[in-house]
Amino acid sequence: MAQSSLKNLLAEDKNVIAPLYGKPDVDFVEGKGSYLFDADGKKYLDFVAGIAVNSLGHQNAGILNAISEQAKKFIHLSNLYPNYPQIQLGKKLLEITKFDKAFFCNSGTEANEGCIKFARKYFDRKGEKNRQKIVTFVNSFHGRTFAALSATGQPAIREGFGSMPGDFVHVPWNDCEALKKEVNKDTCAIMLESLAAEGGVMTLSHEMVETVNALQKEFGCLVIVDEVQAGMGRLGVFLGHEKYGLKPDLVSLAKALGGGLPLGAVLLRQKIADELKPGDHGTTFGGNPVACAAGLSVVSQIATPALLENVKARSKQLKEGIAKIVAKFNFLGEVRGEGLILGIPLAQEKSVGDVITAARAEGLLILSAKGNVIRLLPPLNVSAAECDEALQKLEAAVSRIA
Numbered sequence: 001m002a003q004s005s006l007k008n009l010l011a012e013d014k015n016v017i018a019p020l021y022g023k024p025d026v027d028f029v030e031g032k033g034s035y036l037f038d039a040d041g042k043k044y045l046d047f048v049a050g051i052a053v054n055s056l057g058h059q060n061a062g063i064l065n066a067i068s069e070q071a072k073k074f075i076h077l078s079n080l081y082p083n084y085p086q087i088q089l090g091k092k093l094l095e096i097t098k099f100d101k102a103f104f105c106n107s108g109t110e111a112n113e114g115c116i117k118f119a120r121k122y123f124d125r126k127g128e129k130n131r132q133k134i135v136t137f138v139n140s141f142h143g144r145t146f147a148a149l150s151a152t153g154q155p156a157i158r159e160g161f162g163s164m165p166g167d168f169v170h171v172p173w174n175d176c177e178a179l180k181k182e183v184n185k186d187t188c189a190i191m192l193e194s195l196a197a198e199g200g201v202m203t204l205s206h207e208m209v210e211t212v213n214a215l216q217k218e219f220g221c222l223v224i225v226d227e228v229q230a231g232m233g234r235l236g237v238f239l240g241h242e243k244y245g246l247k248p249d250l251v252s253l254a255k256a257l258g259g260g261l262p263l264g265a266v267l268l269r270q271k272i273a274d275e276l277k278p279g280d281h282g283t284t285f286g287g288n289p290v291a292c293a294a295g296l297s298v299v300s301q302i303a304t305p306a307l308l309e310n311v312k313a314r315s316k317q318l319k320e321g322i323a324k325i326v327a328k329f330n331f332l333g334e335v336r337g338e339g340l341i342l343g344i345p346l347a348q349e350k351s352v353g354d355v356i357t358a359a360r361a362e363g364l365l366i367l368s369a370k371g372n373v374i375r376l377l378p379p380l381n382v383s384a385a386e387c388d389e390a391l392q393k394l395e396a397a398v399s400r401i402a
């Protein structure tokens with residue numbers, strides 16, 4: 001087992017790293033499969049999975065091999081030149097999703113910036129220069145760069161950063177009437193997550209999907225689906241929206257795509273690609289060859305019936321197990337979510353932070369979502385035995401704070 005070289009990791013972190021996260025005092029030195037190990041050799045079941053990044057667990061052999069093989073050839077080339085790692089990953093994504101073109105970037109927020117820019121450019125080139133308005137949702141999360149932040153329906157994280165890019169409006173999640181009031185012939189796009197994970201693990205209602213589809217048809221606006229967290233197999237289908245029946249013109253991907261390396265993507269329809277020209281958008285690092293080689297391994301492993309079936313089976317197992325725990329503690333609300341994004345709301349008098357700390361003491365890593373919600377994001381290849389272990393540890397953690 002690797003040993004940490006730092007004596008006081010958290011103190012060193014405070015001295016060196018900008019204070020943007022509240023971090024626990026834990027020194028992870030190695031990951032293997034669904035587990036992380038700290039410097040004392042303590043084992044943690046990782047149901048955070050790098051916030052839905054390590055979807056195939058730690059030290060996945062296919063990803064490691066793809067990275068080392070590509071690194072021996074070239075690590076970076078530049079988007080000035082075509083390269084096979086990008087093309088092969090793009091081809092694979094288009095084949096699976098039936099989209100027409102791919103644009104690669106480095107992160108979720110960049111993928112969303114790409115979607116927003118491509119949507120506006122599309123209407124601009126078509127001569128519909130007034131079509132700028134983008135309708136998104138209260139409590140949505142689309143990223144931290146300015147346009148993605150403006151799209152994000154959480155005013156608190158915009159506070160103090162001055163003026164935001166305009167023409168973004170937010171309507172309450174699953175409020176069909178509010179959405180209808182905001183969408184008209186000047187609407188550029190409706191932008192939504194296939195499952196609002198950060199915002200509290202909120203699923204889409206059938207009526208909302210029908211409303212989005214009807215408005216898209218009636219007004220010819222584009223639909224952008226943010227699949228950064230809920231895509232890449234996490235809902236038991238390759239892209240989350242397939243589960244609900246949305247018909248996106250643009251999709252953003254990131255998180256799991258690069259197997260732990262920074263990689264994002266926009267998938268777009270041909271009609272939008274037809275309106276784009278060299279110079280309209282760009283990136284130095286986006287679509288890095290090593291990240292794309294890792295991505296090809298990730299996509300090939302995720303887009304298999306066996307893996308997607310595992311997501312569904314483990315989801316059912318976890319939901320049933322959590323329901324039994326919820327029945328024992330009156331401060332826990334009903335389990336919600338889909339696939340392997342699961343949320344458990346907590347009564348206001350209890351703190352989700354305390355549950356996370358108690359779970360870590362039990363050797364289980366979990367995280368929170370908005371609204372005092374416990375969130376679980378296990379790797380997609382998690383086993384039935386590991387899910388049983390997680391349920392036991394979760395119950396022990398909840399008992400600690402009862």
Ligand SMILES: Cc1ncc(COP(=O)(O)O)c(C=O)c1O
Pocket residue numbers: 051107108109110112141142143144193197198226227228229230254255
């Ligand atoms: C749905 C969604 N979109 C966008 C982002 C932003 O991604 P990134 O942090 O890679 O910029 C996130 C990150 O949590 C996300 O969950």
